[in-house]
Amino acid sequence: MRKSQSSENFSNKIVLNKGKENFIEIEEIVRYSETDQMGVAHNKNYFEWFEIGRTEYCRQKNIPYKNIEAQGYYLVVVEAYCKYKKPLRYDEKFIIRIFLEKITPKKVVFAYELVTKEDKELIASGYTVHIVTNSKAQTRSLPPHIIDGLKAS
Amino acid sequence: MRKSQSSENFSNKIVLNKGKENFIEIEEIVRYSETDQMGVAHNKNYFEWFEIGRTEYCRQKNIPYKNIEAQGYYLVVVEAYCKYKKPLRYDEKFIIRIFLEKITPKKVVFAYELVTKEDKELIASGYTVHIVTNSKAQTRSLPPHIIDGLKAS
Amino acid sequence: MRKSQSSENFSNKIVLNKGKENFIEIEEIVRYSETDQMGVAHNKNYFEWFEIGRTEYCRQKNIPYKNIEAQGYYLVVVEAYCKYKKPLRYDEKFIIRIFLEKITPKKVVFAYELVTKEDKELIASGYTVHIVTNSKAQTRSLPPHIIDGLKAS
Amino acid sequence: MRKSQSSENFSNKIVLNKGKENFIEIEEIVRYSETDQMGVAHNKNYFEWFEIGRTEYCRQKNIPYKNIEAQGYYLVVVEAYCKYKKPLRYDEKFIIRIFLEKITPKKVVFAYELVTKEDKELIASGYTVHIVTNSKAQTRSLPPHIIDGLKAS
Numbered sequence: 166m167r168k169s170q171s172s173e174n175f176s177n178k179i180v181l182n183k184g185k186e187n188f189i190e191i192e193e194i195v196r197y198s199e200t201d202q203m204g205v206a207h208n209k210n211y212f213e214w215f216e217i218g219r220t221e222y223c224r225q226k227n228i229p230y231k232n233i234e235a236q237g238y239y240l241v242v243v244e245a246y247c248k249y250k251k252p253l254r255y256d257e258k259f260i261i262r263i264f265l266e267k268i269t270p271k272k273v274v275f276a277y278e279l280v281t282k283e284d285k286e287l288i289a290s291g292y293t294v295h296i297v298t299n300s301k302a303q304t305r306s307l308p309p310h311i312i313d314g315l316k317a318s
Numbered sequence: 319m320r321k322s323q324s325s326e327n328f329s330n331k332i333v334l335n336k337g338k339e340n341f342i343e344i345e346e347i348v349r350y351s352e353t354d355q356m357g358v359a360h361n362k363n364y365f366e367w368f369e370i371g372r373t374e375y376c377r378q379k380n381i382p383y384k385n386i387e388a389q390g391y392y393l394v395v396v397e398a399y400c401k402y403k404k405p406l407r408y409d410e411k412f413i414i415r416i417f418l419e420k421i422t423p424k425k426v427v428f429a430y431e432l433v434t435k436e437d438k439e440l441i442a443s444g445y446t447v448h449i450v451t452n453s454k455a456q457t458r459s460l461p462p463h464i465i466d467g468l469k470a471s
Numbered sequence: 472m473r474k475s476q477s478s479e480n481f482s483n484k485i486v487l488n489k490g491k492e493n494f495i496e497i498e499e500i501v502r503y504s505e506t507d508q509m510g511v512a513h514n515k516n517y518f519e520w521f522e523i524g525r526t527e528y529c530r531q532k533n534i535p536y537k538n539i540e541a542q543g544y545y546l547v548v549v550e551a552y553c554k555y556k557k558p559l560r561y562d563e564k565f566i567i568r569i570f571l572e573k574i575t576p577k578k579v580v581f582a583y584e585l586v587t588k589e590d591k592e593l594i595a596s597g598y599t600v601h602i603v604t605n606s607k608a609q610t611r612s613l614p615p616h617i618i619d620g621l622k623a624s
Numbered sequence: 625m626r627k628s629q630s631s632e633n634f635s636n637k638i639v640l641n642k643g644k645e646n647f648i649e650i651e652e653i654v655r656y657s658e659t660d661q662m663g664v665a666h667n668k669n670y671f672e673w674f675e676i677g678r679t680e681y682c683r684q685k686n687i688p689y690k691n692i693e694a695q696g697y698y699l700v701v702v703e704a705y706c707k708y709k710k711p712l713r714y715d716e717k718f719i720i721r722i723f724l725e726k727i728t729p730k731k732v733v734f735a736y737e738l739v740t741k742e743d744k745e746l747i748a749s750g751y752t753v754h755i756v757t758n759s760k761a762q763t764r765s766l767p768p769h770i771i772d773g774l775k776a777s
Binding site for chain 4: 547
């Protein structure tokens with residue numbers, strides 16, 4: 166077996182500053198198919214919930230992600246991170262909070278918190294980093310109307 | 319909308335030291351259902367591949383994860399991270415490398431690299447952090463025979 | 472290669488009689504991760520939507536499926552069928568209609584229709600057949616209060 | 625709530641004739657993420673396994689499905705059915721048998737059996753019906769070289 170070619174380290178020191186006013190909240194519910202044999206929602210589903218969250222963030226800013234893609238801009242995921250604090254069970258309702266953490270023409274960072282519906286206890290938190298490409302995966306820059314629209318309160 | 323209650327930041331500075339000899343490799347292939355409308359494997363699947371990887375790591379060390387759970391030890395995912403470098407397409411074969419990055423009685427860290435089958439180009443890399451619990455989600459300590467078995471070359 | 476041992480044929484002649492009053496409707500939306508490289512929702516997701524549908528059917532009859540399982544009754548899927556008429560695209564809203572097609576102490580059949588939100592055009596239809604078991608997969612009979620509750624208009 | 629507009633019934637009387645010599649077998653294993661809280665593989669995964677199966681069927685006939693799509697032919701799923709006989713558990717290896725049940729220029733039917741690795745006991749069986757379209761979802765006819773290739777023993 167060969168030696169690992171990568172000497173990369175994960176000093177992914179993204180320091181999020183989520184204590185801002187500008188975020189949106191949506192409610193979701195755990196599907197039966199999202200549980201695993203441990204009886205809780207499987208870890209991969211959180212990344213699907215993050216994605217649902219940013220879709221709704223864009224929609225609520227009146228720039229549906231569908232339209233962003235239709236204009237030829239793709240927000241390709243280049244990093245994804247989740248920290249799991251409390252398990253989620255079948256049929257449990259929870260809140261997803263979505264924060265636009267950073268937006269430049271070339272890069273967008275969304276942060277997320279999942280909290281319980283009643284007491285707003287933290288279930289999980291995380292972020293996704295996106296670069297902007299065209300449909301052929303070549304990097305390009307987001308136009309101001311999209312940047313400004315997504316930043317608007 | 320309320321202010322975020324969390325002031326948490328993600329200074330998840332895990333510095334991986336993957337240049338070690340002790341890792342295993344398995345081959346996987348992209349399923350049609352794992353692609354999305356961008357024509358590439360969806361980001362959540364990588365976390366499923368990481369999981370397949372650590373299952374195989376444990377098996378190759380003669381401690382199938384199934385048996386670890388049967389003995390009452392659960393390696394619960396508390397953090398998961400992935401960095402995406404190159405897209406994967408339908409029916410593409412690739413290699414998953416799994417590294418046991420750290421193991422203590424209370425905590426296990428696996429690191430992963432996905433590389434192309436031919437040129438061993440990096441497709442993605444990441445890690446998962448696990449705590450050890452019993453079937454009731456209470457923390458407990460891994461016994462030496464499991465720790466030693468998983469560390470064995 | 473060996474000859475197929477099964478001479479089974481699929482004369483699954485379930486003739487559904489869905490023209491009844493007693494059904495419920497819920498709205499769903501296609502997630503990005505549910506699309507595939509053909510640009511439409513992947514065929515397996517329909518079975519997940521059917522499941523979400525029957526969960527909501529039970530809830531609206533005041534017998535959440537979670538409670539049915541908590542009482543020791545499992546509605547195990549023994550058959551699943553879907554007929555696909557019209558594709559669904561990312562971010563498209565649609566309606567799931569759920570019909571309790573048949574219920575006896577030992578067997579439950581749900582039927583489903585997916586229709587477009589605006590014109591109620593048929594997108595897909597199907598059914599699932601369930602047997603009743605305990606938590607050890609042994610068959611048992613549903614009690615009258617669950618049968619009557621699920622049948623109630 | 626409105627009356628169901630569909631008077632459709634599911635007399636899907638496909639009588640399969642799987643006792644033929646011409647089928648292929650592949651081995652698969654249940655992923656942790658494919659289990660649900662009942663502790664067994666979730667019903668939707670079987671349709672993913674069927675798909676992996678037909679991908680491998682095409683490959684073994686030297687007509688990778690990827691190439692079929694590259695030539696502008698899409699085998700769109702219009703029906704899918706599965707009958708579940710025995711549960712599958714995490715890390716269990718099993719065999720998928722794939723049968724080309726029927727092929728005409730406009731329509732292809734695959735049948736499937738999942739059997740245990742050791743005793744070849746039936747786990748599940750099912751079929752998928754496909755129509756042939758171009759990339760714009762318009763029906764078209766498969767050329768003879770694809771039909772003959774897929775039929776070849």
